[in-house]
Amino acid sequence: MPAPDQPIRFHQHPLSGHCHRVALFLNLLDLPYDTVEVDLLKGEQKTEPFLALNPFAQVPVIEDGSVVLPDSNAILVYLAKRYDTEGWLPEAxxxxxxxxxxxxxxxxxxxxxxxxxxxxxxxxxxxxxxxxxxxxxxxxxxxxxxxxxxxxxxxxxxxxxxxxxxxxxxxxxxxxxxxxxxxxxxxxxxxxxxxxxxxxxxxxxxxxxxxxxx
The missing domain is CATH 1.20.1050.10 (Glutathione S-transferase Yfyf (Class Pi); Chain A, domain 2)
Known part of the structure; x- marks a missing residue:
């Protein structure tokens, strides 16, 4: 299975199910990643640095090299297309x-x-x-x-x-x-x-x- 050149940066909140589905898939694929926790209760998702990653002010977001991608389902598709060899997203x-x-x-x-x-x-x-x-x-x-x-x-x-x-x-x-x-x-x-x-x-x-x- 291909691996990223460096760990994927994973911006998330631990109590978000949208974030968990991404964390789950990262672990099922055994991909290296670093977690960046976003404090939603303090509004960190609405600050300029985070809005530069996702203008919709939502977690999760991943950074995989030059690829910056929000939206949990989009991230699942990306990871499957980029790193999966087992058929999590069928080709047929x-x-x-x-x-x-x-x-x-x-x-x-x-x-x-x-x-x-x-x-x-x-x-x-x-x-x-x-x-x-x-x-x-x-x-x-x-x-x-x-x-x-x-x-x-x-x-x-x-x-x-x-x-x-x-x-x-x-x-x-x-x-x-x-x-x-x-x-x-x-x-x-x-x-x-x-x-x-x-x-x-x-x-x-x-x-x-x-x-x-x-």
Whole structure:
């Protein structure tokens, strides 16, 4: 597998699921990287040095030599195209499209459902929790069905689809969204967690209480 000439600089916040999916993939690919933590609560993402990296004032961002790239899904695609030799992003048109379908879900329903519910509980942001729960449960019902009789979301091996959906699904209980009704999803999470190179996303106090509470 090719390696970067120097460690990738990874600008992130440890409690961001968008950042975790990038950290997870970096570790699954066994790529060297240096972490630069961005203090979101102090507004560091809105300072001029960070805005020079991402004018949208969002983490994550990577710097890989002369390449500066924001957006978690874009970063996943870049890393797969640049460094992967195992098929995390298939070349065949139909297989690639199946992965892209789930990347769109990760940027849509996953954010609007479990991710925003988690932001409310963990960071105290006011949102419509009932709407978030409805979106999350529709999504998880679909994922539960898709995972019936199969191990991975988009093929017969793990792909970027699984990486992109993992973090906010695994931490949905931090937003008050139970995973108990979804045994296929819970088994899928376990398979991802068993992959060589897997790293967990830190749980918040809310997340630890949710885990204790089942």
């Amino acid at each position: 048109p139909e297989a690639a499209a199946r992965v892209q379908r789930w990347l769109s879900v990760a940027a849509g329903q996953l954010v609007n459902g479990p991710a925003i519910a988690r932001v409310s509980n963990v960071f105290g942001r006011k949102v419509d929790l009932d709407q978030c729960a409805a979106i999350a449960n529709r999504l998880f019902t679909l994922m539960e069905s898709e995972l019936t009789g199969r191990e991975w979301l988009a093929g017969d091996r793990p792909t970027l689809a699984d990486v992109a959906l993992y973090s906010y699904t695994a931490h949905a209980p931090e937003g008050g969204i139970s995973l108990e009704p979804y045994p296929n999803i819970r088994a899928w999470l376990g398979r991802i967690e068993a992959l060589p190179g897997f790293i967990p996303m830190p749980r918040t106090a809310v997340g630890l209480q949710a885990a204790v509470s089942g």
